[in-house]
Every structure is written in C-alpha cells, then in structure tokens.
Amino acid sequence: MADLNALRKKIDSLDSTLVNILNERARVSLDIGAAKKRESPDVVIDDVQVYRPGREKEIYEKLSRINAGPLNDDSLHAIFREIMSASIALQKDVSIAYLGPPGTFSQQAAYKRLGDSVAYIPQKQIDDVFESVEKGQSTYGIVPFENSSFGSVVETLDRFIHTTAQVRAETYLTIHQCLLSNSKLEDITKVYSHSQGIGQTQKWLSTHLPAARRISVQSTAEAAKKAALETGAAAICSEICADIYGLEVVAKNIEDVAANTTRFLIIGTASDSPTKDDHTLISFTVDHRQPGALCDGLKVFKDYGLNLFKIDSRPNGQRLWHYVFFVECSGHYEDEEIKQALKKLEEYCLDIVVLGSFPNQRIE
Known part of the structure; x- marks a missing residue:
C-alpha cells in the first residue's frame, strides 16, 4: 500500500x-463556437x-x-455543470434573467441548471423576465411554470399570451418552504409570500397561524425583505x-406535500434542435360559436399520435369569457407529425x- 506522501x-x-x-x-469549446459562426455567417453574434x-x-x-x-x-x-457553464461563458457573455431579488427559488433553479460562470440578473416580476429576453437585455430567462402541489403559475401563463420568447428547456427544483421571521411564532400577525408559497403551505398555516394575515407579494425573497x-x-x-x-x-419544511416540486421553463429567442424526445408548448383560441370546437381540436393530437401532458386555459383579456388554451404535447415542432x-x-x-419545443426532462 502506498504511503501518504x-x-x-x-x-x-x-x-x-x-x-x-x-x-x-475549453479550446475545443471555443472551436465549436467559431464553427457555429461560420455555419451561420448572417446571424448576429x-x-x-x-x-x-x-x-x-x-x-x-x-456520464x-x-x-x-x-x-x-x-x-x-x-x-460537469460547472465545466459546461465555463465553456458557455468562453463562447459568449451569457446572462440569465430570473424572478428576484436574490434568494428566490427561481435563482436556485437557474444556478442549479446553468452553474457559476454565467451572470444572473434579478427582475422584480415575471413579466420583467420575459421583457428582458424579448429586448435582448439578457440572453435567457427562467420562469416558474407549475408546482406539483399548487398547480400552474398564472403570471407565467398570462405572459405567454403576449411574447416573442420561445421555451428552450425545462428544469425541476424540489421546494422546501420555511417560515422566517425576527418574531416568535406566537407573535406573528402577518405572513408574506408569493401566492405559490402561500398555496403550498395552506395546511401548515391553518394549523399554526390561523389568525395571521396572508399577503401575496411578487416573490418569496421579496417577502423576506418585507418581513425583515x-x-x-x-x-x-x-x-x-x-x-x-x-x-x-x-420553522422548516412547512410545505403541505413532502415531494413539493416546481417546474421552471428556460426561455430564449429560439428553441433548441430536436432530440427525438421533446415536448412542445402550444397556445390557441377556439371559435366558441362552433359546437365541439375545443373537443375537435384536442382530438387532433390523438389522431397524430401526440401525447398530451398539460392543458391550461386563461382569459385572453380582450373579450368576456374568451379563453386562451395551452397544450403541452410530445414531439418537436420540426417533427412532421406536429407540422401536420x-x-x-x-x-x-x-x-x-407555437411557444417552443424543448428536451423532455420530466420528473415522474
């Protein structure tokens, strides 16, 4: 056996x-970046x-x-996350817009996915994350999309109705909610959080702080700033x-469901190439005067062998009782089945x- 020295x-x-x-x-990564520019000389860097x-x-x-x-x-x-993060930064200055301020779950999800070598830019609200990407102020953005115990994030769905951004990837983060304060539990009269944070801890709040006011703010970290x-x-x-x-x-781990998980979407100016295992997010409206229009529309996905993973609807904000429907299906928008x-x-x-296609990394 070898000695210590x-x-x-x-x-x-x-x-x-x-x-x-x-x-x-890293040098090969730089060569790849140069090759991309040679293959697309008309594309702005x-x-x-x-x-x-x-x-x-x-x-x-x-791996x-x-x-x-x-x-x-x-x-x-x-x-390897950090190796790839450094390689990305070598090719281009990359910035990620996220729902801030620092300390949000969005920031944690972004860092877990993209590492330490890219820049992170906090935004005041989800709308600002989209706007930052749309105006080219950040390379990519990350937005919370749905939670396993409290459902869809309506601010994100609403912003998808009016955006030029495209979904590029999905990522998941296990969410452990905590109650933070500089007061004792019995002295707490109000609780701040994002609506998702409050929704994910309703049972705990009803048991331990039934009389406390529940106040929704733009983000969980904004709640911490106010509580301080x-x-x-x-x-x-x-x-x-x-x-x-x-x-x-x-108090720690006050979420109502132990496996509490939030799915985030990474948005950019374009989707990634097909991987043969992708999902596509689509929005549409229907003519409500046509009986069965929604049913007929959804049947199209079955007819072309496309599995549906998520269906949502939101008011379109223009006419009473007129909705935008969101469907997430299997496949990439470049696939012939989806085109048809x-x-x-x-x-x-x-x-x-078509709001974008992205590699399937769904957690079952």
Missing part, C-alpha cells in the same frame, strides 16, 4: 492532468445559441452510463433568505402559436 504526489499529478484536459476541452439543452442532456446521460464510481451521478453531474423590516411579520421562502435578509428560521397536426388544428382553432 506518495498518494499526495499522485493527487498532484492527477490535478495537473485534469487542468490540462479541462483547458483542452448575440443570436448564436450557446446554451444547448439537448446536448447538455445527452452529456449527462452519457451516467459510463460512471463506475466511487463518485455518484449527482456529484459527477455537478462537476416589520415586527410581527414573517415570510414563507427558502432557508437561504435567512442569511441574506437577516431573519431567523422559525398544427395544419389540421387550423380547421378548429384560431390564433395558434
């Missing part, structure tokens, strides 16, 4: 090898898509196949907000908009 020398040698290999990988979620998914799947340990898959993926300034106020948010905003953790389905859908539906 010999083992340390071996570690030093391996570290040198790793540095050389990582820099070699800011429009070159450096974040390829399909390729990222392929890499993670390959899991070839990993023989002792590192587990999560550890290996975390290491008021006596008798608390926030439902992430535990990391305690350090950021100078609050104490009164969309053409058929025009017989029953109006204002059909």
Whole structure:
C-alpha cells in the first residue's frame, strides 16, 4: 500500500492532468463556437445559441452510463455543470434573467441548471423576465411554470399570451418552504409570500397561524425583505433568505406535500434542435360559436399520435369569457407529425402559436 506522501504526489499529478484536459476541452469549446459562426455567417453574434439543452442532456446521460464510481451521478453531474457553464461563458457573455431579488427559488433553479460562470440578473416580476429576453437585455430567462402541489403559475401563463420568447428547456427544483421571521411564532400577525408559497403551505398555516394575515407579494425573497423590516411579520421562502435578509428560521419544511416540486421553463429567442424526445408548448383560441370546437381540436393530437401532458386555459383579456388554451404535447415542432397536426388544428382553432419545443426532462 502506498504511503501518504506518495498518494499526495499522485493527487498532484492527477490535478495537473485534469487542468490540462479541462483547458483542452475549453479550446475545443471555443472551436465549436467559431464553427457555429461560420455555419451561420448572417446571424448576429448575440443570436448564436450557446446554451444547448439537448446536448447538455445527452452529456449527462452519457456520464451516467459510463460512471463506475466511487463518485455518484449527482456529484459527477455537478462537476460537469460547472465545466459546461465555463465553456458557455468562453463562447459568449451569457446572462440569465430570473424572478428576484436574490434568494428566490427561481435563482436556485437557474444556478442549479446553468452553474457559476454565467451572470444572473434579478427582475422584480415575471413579466420583467420575459421583457428582458424579448429586448435582448439578457440572453435567457427562467420562469416558474407549475408546482406539483399548487398547480400552474398564472403570471407565467398570462405572459405567454403576449411574447416573442420561445421555451428552450425545462428544469425541476424540489421546494422546501420555511417560515422566517425576527418574531416568535406566537407573535406573528402577518405572513408574506408569493401566492405559490402561500398555496403550498395552506395546511401548515391553518394549523399554526390561523389568525395571521396572508399577503401575496411578487416573490418569496421579496417577502423576506418585507418581513425583515416589520415586527410581527414573517415570510414563507427558502432557508437561504435567512442569511441574506437577516431573519431567523422559525420553522422548516412547512410545505403541505413532502415531494413539493416546481417546474421552471428556460426561455430564449429560439428553441433548441430536436432530440427525438421533446415536448412542445402550444397556445390557441377556439371559435366558441362552433359546437365541439375545443373537443375537435384536442382530438387532433390523438389522431397524430401526440401525447398530451398539460392543458391550461386563461382569459385572453380582450373579450368576456374568451379563453386562451395551452397544450403541452410530445414531439418537436420540426417533427412532421406536429407540422401536420398544427395544419389540421387550423380547421378548429384560431390564433395558434407555437411557444417552443424543448428536451423532455420530466420528473415522474
């Protein structure tokens, strides 16, 4: 068995090898960026898509196949997340707009997906995340889309009705809500949080703070900022907000469902290329004067073998009782089946908009 000094020398040698290999990988990444520009000479450099979620998914799947340990898959993926994040930053200055201020679950989801080498730009509300991408003020944006226990995020759905942004990827984050305050539990008279935070903790609030006012604000971190300034106020948010905003953790894991998970969508100016395992988000309206128009429209997806994963509706804001429907189906909008389905859908539906296609990373 080798002695301690010999083992340390071996570690030093391996570290040198790793540095050389990582820099070699980085140079190849730069070559890939140059190749993209040569292949698309008419595309403005800011429009070159450096974040390829399909390729990222392929890499993670390959890592899991070839990993023989002792590192587990999560550890290996975390290491490669930072390697890929650094490679993206080498090709282009990448910025991610998220629902701020710092400490939100949106920020955590973005960091978990895109790593430490890109810039993160907090926005006051979900609408601002979309606007930042649409105006080119940020490369990509991340928005909460739905929660496993409290359903769809209506602010995001409403903004999808009027946007030029496209869905590029999805990502999931397990949500553990905490109650933060500088007051004791028995002295708390009001609780701030995003409507989703309040919705995900209704049972706990009814049991432990039945008389406290529940006040919705733009984000969970905004709730923490407000609670830090008021006596008798608390926030439902992430535990990391305690350090950021100078609050104490009164209670942990107060979500009503232990497996509480939020799905986020990453938006950009274009979707990624097909991966043979994709989902597509589509919005449309129907002519309510035509009996069965919605039923006929939805049947189109079945007729073309497209599985439906999510159906939503929101008021279109223009006419009473007139709704925009959202459908998430299997496939990529470049697939022939979806092209044919969309053409058929025009017989029953109006204002059909493809909001983007993205690699399927659905957590069952």
